[in-house]
Amino acid sequence: LAKTTQPISMDSYEGQEVNITCSHNNIATNDYITWYQQFPSQGPRFIIQGYKTKVTNEVASLFIPADRKSSTLSLPRVSLSDTAVYYCLVAPISSGSARQLTFGSGTQLTVLP
Amino acid sequence: DAGVTQSPTHLIKTRGQQVTLRCSPKSGHDTVSWYQQALGQGPQFIFQYYEEEERQRGNFPDRFSGHQFPNYSSELNVNALLLGDSALYLCASSLDRGGYNEQFFGPGTRLTVL
Numbered sequence: 001l002a003k004t005t006q007p008i009s010m011d012s013y014e015g016q017e018v019n020i021t022c023s024h025n026n027i028a029t030n031d032y033i034t035w036y037q038q039f040p041s042q043g044p045r046f047i048i049q050g051y052k053t054k055v056t057n058e059v060a061s062l063f064i065p066a067d068r069k070s071s072t073l074s075l076p077r078v079s080l081s082d083t084a085v086y087y088c089l090v091a092p093i094s095s096g097s098a099r100q101l102t103f104g105s106g107t108q109l110t111v112l113p
Numbered sequence: 114d115a116g117v118t119q120s121p122t123h124l125i126k127t128r129g130q131q132v133t134l135r136c137s138p139k140s141g142h143d144t145v146s147w148y149q150q151a152l153g154q155g156p157q158f159i160f161q162y163y164e165e166e167e168r169q170r171g172n173f174p175d176r177f178s179g180h181q182f183p184n185y186s187s188e189l190n191v192n193a194l195l196l197g198d199s200a201l202y203l204c205a206s207s208l209d210r211g212g213y214n215e216q217f218f219g220p221g222t223r224l225t226v227l
Contacts, residue, residue: 034214043117043203043218044156087155091214099207100146100169101216103155 004088009108018075020107022088025069033064033071036087038106044087048073075109083111115140117206117219125225126194134189134222138206144168145187146216147179148203156203162187163209191224199226 005023012018024033032051036044048055050062050071061074075082085106091099118137126132138145144163148156158171162181181187185206191198201223205216 032214041201041221041223043205043221045218046215049214085155089214093214099214099216100158100161100171101148101156101205101214102158103148105153106155 004090004104006086006088006104006107008105009110011110011112012078013112014079015077018078018082018109018111020073020075020086020088020109021070022073023070024088024090027068027090028092030092031090032093033062033068034089034091034101035060035062035073036089036101036103038085038087044103047086078109078111080111080113082109084109117204117217119202119204119219119222121222122220123223123225125227127227128194128196130194130226131190131192132194132224134191134202134204134224136187136189136204136206136219138185138187138204139217142206142208142217143185144207144209145181145185146205146207147187147189148205148218149173150201150203150221152200159189194226196226199224 034049035047038044048060048062055062063072087103087106120135146161147159150156159173160170161168165181176192178190201221203221204219207216
C-alpha cells in the first residue's frame with residue numbers, strides 16, 4: 001500500500017479557500033486517491049475520490065497532477081463547521097476483493113472566525 | 114434510510130475482561146470492516162467480514178475476533194482486555210461489488226479499559 005504524507009495541521013479563516021496537499025510518491029498504476037473527513041467522536045466520512053486531473057463534487061475539488069505523486073484537496077469558502085481532521089488515502093479499486101482503508105495521522109484543519 | 118449503527122456508545126471494562134461490540138451496516142451493504150482508533154491517531158484496520166467470513170485481517174492479535182450474521186450485522190469481540198485496548202472502535206460498511214473505496218462509518222464505540 002502506498003504511503004501518504006500530509007501536514008499535521010493547518011489553520012484558516014472563515015470564507016477562505018483551503019488547500020491540503022498529500023504526497024504519495026510510490027502510488028501504483030491502479031491506485032485511486034481518496035479523502036475522508038472526521039469530526040471529533042464521529043466516524044470518518046468520505047469526501048471525494050479521483051484517479052487523475054480534477055474531480056469536483058458539491059463539497060470539494062481534488063486536483064491530481066499528471067505524475068500522480070501528489071494530490072490537493074480544495075475546500076472552497078470554509079466555515080467553522082469544516083474544522084475536522086482530513087485523511088488522504090491511496091488504494092486500488094477492485095470489485096469483489098477485500099479492501100482495507102489505510103489511514104495515516106491526517107491533517108487537523110482549524111477554521112477560525 | 115438508517116446509516117451504520119453501533120452499540121453501545123460507551124463502555125468501561127477492567128483488564129482481563131472480555132467485550133462484545135455490535136454493528137448494523139447501512140441498508141443494502143454486505144461488507145463490514147472494523148477499525149480501532151487510538152486518541153490522536155488515524156483508524157487502524159482490524160478485519161473485514163463478507164459472506165459471514167473473515168476476508169482480510171490487519172495486524173491485530175487473536176484476542177480480536179469477529180462474526181458476521183446472515184443479515185450482515187457484525188460483532189467484534191476482544192478477550193483478555195489490556196489497557197492499550199482503550200480506543201474508539203469504528204465499524205464501516207460497504208458494498209462488495211461497488212468497486213469503490215467509499216466506506217460508511219458508524220459513530221463508534223468508545224471503550225475504556227481500567
